[in-house]
Amino acid sequence: MAIYLRRAKQDDLQRVMEIIEQARAQLKEKGNPQWQDGHPFPKTMKSDIKAGYNWVLIDN
Numbered sequence: 001m002a003i004y005l006r007r008a009k010q011d012d013l014q015r016v017m018e019i020i021e022q023a024r025a026q027l028k029e030k031g032n033p034q035w036q037d038g039h040p041f042p043k044t045m046k047s048d049i050k051a052g053y054n055w056v057l058i059d060n
Contacts, residue, residue, distance in 0.1 A: 001060050008054035010046065016056065017042055 008016065024035045048054045 008049045
């Protein structure tokens with residue numbers, strides 16, 4: 001089983017945002033205010049992916 005990092009692609013955006021939403025819900029449940037204001041925003045993530053700033057962890 002391979003585990004590796006690669007630069008995020010625009011095709012990854014939907015799944016990345018799904019994961020962020022799951023994390024946001026868990027943080028809220030635990031009373032943590034992080035990400036409760038809506039960021040990171042999809043528009044920002046899309047721009048960051050285009051700029052090559054975002055990475056994804058692949059765990060098959």
